[in-house]
Amino acid sequence: MVIKMKNVKYDRTADLYKADEHRVRNFFLAFLVGGLIGFLGELIIEILINEFHISRSDASTFMIMFFIVFASLCTALGFFDKWVTKFKCGLLIPITGFAHSMTSAAMDYKNEGPIYGIGSNIFKLAGSVILYGVVSAWIFGMIRYLIGVIS
């Protein structure tokens, strides 16, 4: 009985330590990968501005397009999922996560046909982002507009 209790206690303590270690490691992995993506984004913008002499807003549009195409292509080829399980939020919070969710949803339901498969499921995961983004932007925008009208 005593030995059993000891084992249970030991396992629990070991689990706590393991989980903590994983949390810290996950945080640093997400921080590094997310930071690297942000760094690359700014680098691409500056290269485009200096080499092709286009405006900053155009350059950032191209940069966002590049990341979306890259994430969609990697998801379709099948190795973006492995990276996501490894780095989690480092890849899900940047715009790559948006592209990944759309492409993976479309790939999952591809064999159910073009209309009821791809068409109705492509926004399965990204739909919530668009819905809550639009609703919250409309509410906050209305508040800001009314404040502007009153004052």
Place this chain on the structure above:
Amino acid sequence: MLLFNSFLFCGLLCGIAQIILDNTKLTPGHITSIFVVIGAALDSFSIYDLIIKYVGGGAMLPITSFGHSLIHGALAATNSHGFVGLMMGMFDLTATGITTAIIFSFVFTLIFKPKN
């Protein structure tokens, strides 16, 4: 300097999201939705514009920038169209991102065979 700020800002957002994901029962879907709402809330008083000015590209990549550009386009359209502008300009700035995502995810889905 912008490069370093981009690394720090984008990395910190991802790190915060990872902490939320590990310590609560929220799924990545919840977290991205919350971040979009936070981005829209920050831009309703032009705070996110300041962040973009000092951070650059690193602030345009996280999903918070999606909420920011939604409300930014809507407010820009209210200047010329009044109240209806909120609906007219909502997708003005995010149209590139959404259109690119739709077109390329559709094309790549048609071309490549799903694994497993």
